Amino acid sequence: MFDLDFRSRKAIYVQLVDKVKQLIIKDVLKDDEKLPSVRELAQQLTINPNTIQKAYRELESQGYIYSVKGKGSFVHPSKKMENVEELKKVREQLKKLLAEAIYLGMTAEEIESLINEVEGGQQDD
Known part of the structure; x- marks a missing residue:
């Protein structure tokens, strides 16, 4: 489930x-679903538990997961209205990237094709 590239x-x-966010966005990990414990995931991926803890803290600070003391970490229920600020940031980043892509010669059709590819990918996975 969590494929990492050590190279x-x-x-x-x-x-x-990034992987956990992708799984949440694609609805592979459902609202309030329990994530593997830090120790469990560290053993599974053969990496330091501090690395897992750092990733979980980052995901929590970004609002993707929440933790319950003594119970573990869980997928935060998606609340689209609460993500207004995050959406603003993403929209601004997207505008910059689109402007750059257009400047470099990407056509509207190519951009639309990319959007369709992303939308299709979310439904397929």
């Missing part, structure tokens, strides 16, 4: 954060 230049905890 990547991207930090392991960042890869883990």
